[in-house]
Amino acid sequence: MTDKLVDAFTRALLDVDRLAAKQIVQNRGHDTSPVKFAEDVVLPALERIGAGWQAGTLALSQVYMAGRICEDLIDQILPPEDPDRKNQPKMAICILSDHHKLGKIMVCSLLRASGFDLADYGVMEVDDLVEQVQKDNIDILLISVLMLPSALKIKTVKQKLAHLGCDVKLIVGGAPFRFDDRLWKTVGADAMCRDASDAVSVIENMMKGMV
Amino acid sequence: MNQKSVTSMQRVLTTLGHREPDRVPVFFLFTLHGAKEVGLPIKTYFSDPDNVVEGQMRLLAKYRHDCIYSFFYAPVEIAAFGGEVIFTDDGPPNSGEPVIKTTGDIKNLAVPDVKNTPCLEMVLTATQRLKERVKDAVPIIGVVMSPFSLPVMQMGFDRYFDLMLEKPDLFAHLMKVNQAFCVEWANAQLAAGATAICYFDPISSTTITTREMYLKTGFTIAGQTLAKINGPTATHMASGRCLPIIDDIAATGTAAVGVSCHEDMALIKSVCRGKLSVIGNLNGIEMCRWSSEDAENHVKEVIAKAGAGGGFILSDNHGEIPFQVPDDVLMAISEAVHTWGRYPLDWTAGK
Numbered sequence A: 001m002t003d004k005l006v007d008a009f010t011r012a013l014l015d016v017d018r019l020a021a022k023q024i025v026q027n028r029g030h031d032t033s034p035v036k037f038a039e040d041v042v043l044p045a046l047e048r049i050g051a052g053w054q055a056g057t058l059a060l061s062q063v064y065m066a067g068r069i070c071e072d073l074i075d076q077i078l079p080p081e082d083p084d085r086k087n088q089p090k091m092a093i094c095i096l097s098d099h100h101k102l103g104k105i106m107v108c109s110l111l112r113a114s115g116f117d118l119a120d121y122g123v124m125e126v127d128d129l130v131e132q133v134q135k136d137n138i139d140i141l142l143i144s145v146l147m148l149p150s151a152l153k154i155k156t157v158k159q160k161l162a163h164l165g166c167d168v169k170l171i172v173g174g175a176p177f178r179f180d181d182r183l184w185k186t187v188g189a190d191a192m193c194r195d196a197s198d199a200v201s202v203i204e205n206m207m208k209g210m211v
Numbered sequence B: 001m002n003q004k005s006v007t008s009m010q011r012v013l014t015t016l017g018h019r020e021p022d023r024v025p026v027f028f029l030f031t032l033h034g035a036k037e038v039g040l041p042i043k044t045y046f047s048d049p050d051n052v053v054e055g056q057m058r059l060l061a062k063y064r065h066d067c068i069y070s071f072f073y074a075p076v077e078i079a080a081f082g083g084e085v086i087f088t089d090d091g092p093p094n095s096g097e098p099v100i101k102t103t104g105d106i107k108n109l110a111v112p113d114v115k116n117t118p119c120l121e122m123v124l125t126a127t128q129r130l131k132e133r134v135k136d137a138v139p140i141i142g143v144v145m146s147p148f149s150l151p152v153m154q155m156g157f158d159r160y161f162d163l164m165l166e167k168p169d170l171f172a173h174l175m176k177v178n179q180a181f182c183v184e185w186a187n188a189q190l191a192a193g194a195t196a197i198c199y200f201d202p203i204s205s206t207t208i209t210t211r212e213m214y215l216k217t218g219f220t221i222a223g224q225t226l227a228k229i230n231g232p233t234a235t236h237m238a239s240g241r242c243l244p245i246i247d248d249i250a251a252t253g254t255a256a257v258g259v260s261c262h263e264d265m266a267l268i269k270s271v272c273r274g275k276l277s278v279i280g281n282l283n284g285i286e287m288c289r290w291s292s293e294d295a296e297n298h299v300k301e302v303i304a305k306a307g308a309g310g311g312f313i314l315s316d317n318h319g320e321i322p323f324q325v326p327d328d329v330l331m332a333i334s335e336a337v338h339t340w341g342r343y344p345l346d347w348t349a350g351k
């Protein structure tokens, strides 16, 4: 049953058919909570689309539109402040030293559509970022970059956080990491995602390690 | 052919004619390494065309490759539209805040006057002086952003997707302005001495848009634009994928295509053979940590897959070598091409 729903929902997203997607959300059973629906249907659909992009069979325009539609739909049934979203590590996302926002926008859409909440720091330079993360007591920091020099700066972020004794996990993503699959280790990250939809499983694995 | 008497220009023209020259031509698409060669910070380097001339000439002598790259950086076009360019010490400059903030900005967008825009004039001056230096012996590759790819820098990627997917009329207007600019900018570079124009169009790549979308947008725009450019062009996907649209790209009238390291070069070559030359596809980002041996192996692999029959120029997969790539890796690539790229490629038999 869920499989068929995921198929239909994926189709609606790829066809940019907001109405069909909305109907699937509205027709979910009364016993299906918004969070459960996000986990069982929305996320698997977005993960499929993300996997299609990684494999080269789908385009970024499709991934982007799918994320946007889902974020809108989920915001309607699961508002950002909903207590259901609360049982999570403290997370923040930023773009490091770079001016390219799309990667971060897509990750935010996806996490919100999957029932997560996170602080959005926008564009940050190393020192401000480190200070903010320490102040907010962040458990998981997500960093998006597009340029190689920005990716290389993550190493300094990691070192400065470690120096301050901040126990924060770093998840990184963006084009340079898709071109060199060792780069995330070189910069000292804890994990790398090739696509926005990879983030959820990585976060969930980290959460298991945190309890 | 006797190797001594063959110029880079002859080598490149032969391969573009889908015949085998004396050896595989190699294009090091250097922008930032010129600054290293002349010992200047990146921003200072790009502030005077003579620095770029000197940088390119030194790189040509040092790495014995087959082109001059008169490209400064992509946001030079954004500066022409009145936008900001942000420099860093260890990488390419980036465009700053979008120049198009509202739909009204699109309606009022004026085509920059290529001949009276200082940042573009610098590129034209560099091109002219490079031409005086190399004459017809080495091809000079000029660069334009495609009208279809430029808006990412003009307005931000998310807002451009929204425009492309949801506001066809405004999108068409923006394309008209960008096309007029692109044609004028390309032709000014050709008039200044560029041999060919590299048309950067990664938004057309299937990494970014679907083929269906491409046929309605990037494809038509490329066809119209390239037809008005008074010289040969190569289309570059800037490391985005393009296998499903190769035939379409060929139909836009371009002579060559720059392909991603995420493509299978043997497959690409098999679909391009005889109709499109292939440029590529070494991974510039990974190159930062290659050993000399890695470099040689990658060169051998790509030559074995794509070298036979000509129609192939060895290069990186993006159209720019990252600043962090060490000189010894570049030297190893150059040496490997000079060793393993000699035609006929007998050593590849059976591979």
Ligand code: B12
Residues within 6 Å of the ligand: A060, A063, A100, A102, A103, A104, A106, A107, A142, A143, A144, A145, A146, A147, A148, A149, A171, A172, A173, A174, A175, A176, A178, A179, A193, A194, A195, A196, A197, A198, A199, B031, B072, B073, B074, B075, B091, B092, B093, B094, B095, B145, B149, B150, B152, B153, B157, B200, B201, B202, B203, B207, B208, B237, B238, B239, B240, B241, B284, B285, B317, B318, B320, B322
């Ligand atoms: C389209 C494109 C262009 C276009 C538009 C660029 C833009 N966005 O502004 C144009 C032609 C204008 C262009 C120009 C340039 N480009 Co360009 N371009 C590309 C291309 C093909 C796609 C870039 C893009 O925006 N993708 C969309 C984003 C959203 O994709 P993404 O970062 O991969 O993000 C996805 C995942 O990685 C993930 N993700 C991202 N962040 C995060 C974070 C977390 C936490 C998680 C979980 C996931 C995640 O989610 C996203 C969606 O699933 C890439 C190569 C490629 N194949 O990817 C090169 C690339 C980005 N360009 C590059 C460069 C260098 C440039 C220039 C500087 C060249 C120059 N010298 O002028 C200019 C600068 C442009 C500027 N804005 O100032 C390099 C950057 C790396 C480097 N060498 O430093 C790349 C990677 C090419 C390469 N292989 O080297 N480019």
